[in-house]
Amino acid sequence: MNKKLCTAISAALTLVLLPMAMLSGCGRADTAPATPAPTAQAAPAETPRPAATPGRQDGERFETTVIVEGMEETVSYEHIRNEALGFEMDYDYEILERRTEADRELFLALGEDPEDPWNYFEIRRTAGDADSVTAGLSANFSDGYETVSAAPFTFDGAGACTCINVSGAKDGKAPAGSLLTAYVIPADGSCLVALVRCTFESAGGFGVRANAMLNTLTLIG
Secondary structure, three states, rough: OOHHHHHHHHHHHHHHHHOOOOOOOOOEEEEEEEOOOOHHHHOOOOOOOOOOOOOOOOOOEEEEEEOOOOEEEEEEEEEEOOOOOOOEEEEEEEEEEEEEOOEEEEEEOOOOHHHHHHHOEEEEEEEEEHHHHHHHHHHHOOOOOOEEEEEEEEOOOOOOOOOEEEEEEEOOOOOOOOOEEEEEEEEEEEEEEEEEEEEEEOOOHHHHHHHHOOOEEEOOO
């Protein structure tokens, strides 16, 4: 993978999300999707955790447990409350570096090159309805990947959303072995977009943990 490709993916998200500011009213769905192979990172943790506990302060740290590959694991979480983007959630500060920017929350796996990361996830907010945001993202992803599929999905905290699974990198368009999952979450006339990116080899580790964290996401207001 190279720096230009990483920058291109971030730019594609921005180009898709910003023009949708005139759209409103996000669609909702109730049924969980079938996850196409090999995008194992699209599945949530095997035993869902409760949503992020309301009332925690931004930066508050605590311990809890999640199920990873059939085993109970104690994790060290830090609570996030981002009023500007309108959400709160918990993340594992022992395996991720949090970077708060004006238009997103970015979480890098420790040891990743910030300029060219392999394993990370981010959360952005955009005005627009879920169908339009999903269509725009899918069109951009299809330029670099063979398989792009969207289906309903439900988080414990954020509720119904749309999950976009991406795999099958095209030669010269995307890094071999890379996987993407994007969640388009309706949020009071706009949407949150959570993008998880990892390698096929790390889908069962980083990918599962990222989804356990996203399962704690709760909308503010």
